[in-house]
Amino acid sequence: MLNAIECSAVVASAIYGILLAARKQFDVVGVLAIAFAVAFGGGTLRDLFLDRPKLFWIEHDHYAVIVFALAVVGSILPRQLLKIEKLLPLPDALGLGLFSIVGASYAIDQGHSMFIASLLGVITGTFGGVIGEVICNEIPSLFRPAPLHATCSFAGAWVYLLINLTDAPGIVAVSAGIVVVVVMRLAALRWNVRFPAMSLGPHDESIK
Amino acid sequence: MLNAIECSAVVASAIYGILLAARKQFDVVGVLAIAFAVAFGGGTLRDLFLDRPKLFWIEHDHYAVIVFALAVVGSILPRQLLKIEKLLPLPDALGLGLFSIVGASYAIDQGHSMFIASLLGVITGTFGGVIGEVICNEIPSLFRPAPLHATCSFAGAWVYLLINLTDAPGIVAVSAGIVVVVVMRLAALRWNVRFPAMSLGPHDESIK
């Protein structure tokens, strides 16, 4: 079950990366690079920050093969991806949930504090997209007003971490965390829930 | 004493990050991310490059709590930060000094050469701001003509490294290095000391 979620999340992230690269008119090399960055970027940061000996995409190398194949096929048939795009929010929300909880659990298992674990959950769940957009020379959409994304990851990570303090079985904590992320994310998309943009006001002459 | 400097430096960096994010009209998530990037980016690169087992902000997790709280409060009361902004150069220069010397000392303690240690001092002291600006899609101000910044870090690191070769007690080397960084940085700000921009001349047709 978790494997199926993980696999669908990697596929959804890769497709987002391919579409991002296609909109920047990259060639197949750029499509591959951005697909890898979006799909693997968050987990790579987590593994580096936690000093884990093997990056997850090096250890489980079938994910790299899947992303590679998707990017090559997507480069040849880009318009088919556009048709799939509207189906992506559900697997993407599931992936956000799964990766957030997995990231938090790796950190807590290493003995770090719950606060650090929640941050690593968010980094794992969301920073692939940030890295992809930074490489594409775009301001990360995660950081600008848009339907809640990192916030859902943060909330779900805390639900997982708090239930994990109790005697409840691990699967309950993991499931509850993922459900909270998915429900919050889909609700934020449905009702366009977002934070406002910051403003330093009309007296800040340094605004560009 | 060093703890007080470190804490004030983290606060000053975080406030720079919050103001940078506010000027890009990010939401609270973006403000948090840029505050973390500016405050922790340089030390994170140092810890990864030196293969230290625990990132400093994971080991000392109260810094992450402080930056988080600052970013949330700053998102609610951004104009108060503008008033504080003019007070920042001193804690920022102290932080530049402390982080540069700490970065150089970690490298020299691992047995690396003085030249490598001076580079790691500069990376620790200055690359948080670079990472924050790259994420914000801005050209890093560290790399364009502006009052000397990385150069102060480099000079102070060498003062520390050279005194460290002698029989002088460690605290003398550390203090002298920090003082050199702080005095150079404040002088560069006061008298606008800067390097010129490079130019390939009018015959370079590839200038954009």
Added chain:
Amino acid sequence: MLNAIECSAVVASAIYGILLAARKQFDVVGVLAIAFAVAFGGGTLRDLFLDRPKLFWIEHDHYAVIVFALAVVGSILPRQLLKIEKLLPLPDALGLGLFSIVGASYAIDQGHSMFIASLLGVITGTFGGVIGEVICNEIPSLFRPAPLHATCSFAGAWVYLLINLTDAPGIVAVSAGIVVVVVMRLAALRWNVRFPAMSLGPHDESIK
């Protein structure tokens, strides 16, 4: 022989970095940073991803000294670099070949799959330039239609990996891999061989 190739490749990468920074009108600090990023970025990612205990430029610190000296001299005499620029494709292609094969060999020696090894070859060979351009706020040229670059690295890595499966001596596999990269790269430059840009077609309203 390999040492001479490696050294000329580091010099060629550093000069590309210096010219990139000069075209962005950076000062000497920016020139140093971009020269380091282009020359050392790919190998640094490789060493971090493979969890190697010492980054290659920290272990072999004469490379950092060479790049530092080049960047300082280049900042003073930028126009001399322009004259050298047209000589760079050959050492650059040699470096692409060498770094790609070395990256792939490090991964295969750690027991990773051939596919992962080929990806690490490409990352080692090409990501220095990507990092340099991202820091300079440019869209990476590696990802847009241009004479084949990463593709040459990928093909040469596979030639090395496949010969490495046989009983042939290691030097044969390494040499064949490097030759394939160099010949493909020079041919791609000579005849302007490139992949087309992706396009989502006129019906994609989200194109910017």
